[in-house]
Amino acid sequence: MPKFVKSSLVDQIFDYLQSEILKGTWAPGEKLPSETELAASLDVSRMSLRSAIQRCCAMGLTETRVGEGTFVRDFNLRSYFTELYRLKLLGRNPNEINDMRAILQLGSVRLAMTDSISQEKIGKLEELFHQMEAAADRGDLPKFHELDSDFHRLICSLGNNELLFLIYDAIAELTDDVMHHNVEKSVAAFQGFSRIMEHHKELVESIKTCDMDRFTKAIMGSRERSISYYPNL
CATH class of the missing domain: 1.10.10.10 (Winged helix-like DNA-binding domain superfamily/Winged helix DNA-binding domain)
Structure with missing residues (x-):
């Protein structure tokens, strides 16, 4: 010894x-x-x-x-980042988490559009979108949060880059927590889910048409709205 x-x-x-x-x-x-x-x-x-x-x-x-x-x-990396988040040693600024999520999604979709995105994954993305619509119509916020998390995880898998997805998965608890707050603040600000659903529809349509500029505009627009939710940081 x-x-x-x-x-x-x-x-x-x-x-x-x-x-x-x-x-x-x-x-x-x-x-x-x-x-x-x-x-x-x-x-x-x-x-x-x-x-x-x-x-x-x-x-x-x-x-x-x-x-x-x-x-x-x-x-695993998720437990590592989760512990750091729980101990408030990481992720104290929601805007930084929003930025990280935006960067990972932009990178994944850019990679995906360089090659081609399978119709199977596009179909799964559309199905999640329709399920989110149904949850929004019911006002089922917990189910909406669950589907929203699955929706963005799927986006980050489109690039078929295992390391990129591993990083996204590792910070899932940070991103999910902030996403939940973003949704709740948006629902309060716009008196319903309409703005959120418009944003997700733009993501789906831009991926279907392989329009990176449109996807980037949607992601950055969401980022700007999210910044306004945390103005005092």
Whole structure:
């Protein structure tokens, strides 16, 4: 087992635990040794070890269950960004999140239009749009939010770029949270869903006709409206 110096001891323990988890010494779902056992094997205090484990939990690497112990989580980028968002270390400015979402959608659609977009995906996009219309007509806001999230996820998959989609998926909790607020503010400002549905129709039609300028105009118009929803930042 490694020996640790006193300076930045918690950092060194955290680095060790992180390294062991990422290389698979403890598999996802597996329980870590008890604090007493692990502290003894590393020759560190339980207090220092506990601080390092708390950091692992904050980063989404592990989770501590009361009365059971600490377990390795199935780590992914989404859990990482979600924890940072939950701890208010990331995404405190809604306009920055709106900008990030806009950039990822513009990039994905630009890539898609360079090649061709399958009729199957266009059909799925149209179907989601019609389902959103139905939810809007019913005034079913929770269902509308769910469909809206699926709609924009599909847009970000059009470019067939796994890394781009992975980034969008990783920040899904940030973007979904802000999108929900955007929708609610738009419904209040325009007294209904009409403006939102016009925007989504423009996205669908511009993708169907491979009109990048029209798509860009729709995305940037939405961005400008979103900025007005958070004027005091």
